[in-house]
Amino acid sequence: MSDASERGSVEDASGVEDSADQASTEIGRSMSSIWLRFSGQRPASMTVEMEPNVVRCVIEEGTGDPPADDDAEAAGESGLTPESLSFSYNATAAITRATGRRVVAFIPKRDRKTLTSTQTFILDQPRRRF
Numbered sequence: 001m002s003d004a005s006e007r008g009s010v011e012d013a014s015g016v017e018d019s020a021d022q023a024s025t026e027i028g029r030s031m032s033s034i035w036l037r038f039s040g041q042r043p044a045s046m047t048v049e050m051e052p053n054v055v056r057c058v059i060e061e062g063t064g065d066p067p068a069d070d071d072a073e074a075a076g077e078s079g080l081t082p083e084s085l086s087f088s089y090n091a092t093a094a095i096t097r098a099t100g101r102r103v104v105a106f107i108p109k110r111d112r113k114t115l116t117s118t119q120t121f122i123l124d125q126p127r128r129r130f
Contacts, residue, residue: 024048030094038087061115
């Protein structure tokens with residue numbers, strides 16, 4: 001009997017890990033797409049770190065090469081920069097959609113010298129049923 005309950009807990013734990021992996025993959029894709037739309041360039045790499053109440057995306061920006069013609073039009077639109085409020089709205093919406101939890105704080109940090117951007121999202125506590 002204890003063997004079956006142990007298997008159930010192991011399966012539950014792997015299910016949680018699978019859903020975290022799926023959320024991490026979805027966040028990576030969404031943030032890459034949002035970054036492309038607002039900066040005009042695809043990120044060189046994207047790393048997503050997930051903790052219980054924090055999601056951190058580390059984006060290594062592409063080289064300083066000029067964007068392609070299609071991307072240049074998107075980057076040329078007014079207000080479409082990674083520092084804009086529209087970027088933060090789209091990024092927090094992507095995190096909310098992927099995690100199913102509300103974002104209570106968004107902390108962007110961009111290092112132009114190393115061409116690295118760190119987007120930190122603080123998530124609301126999950127609801128508890130009593």
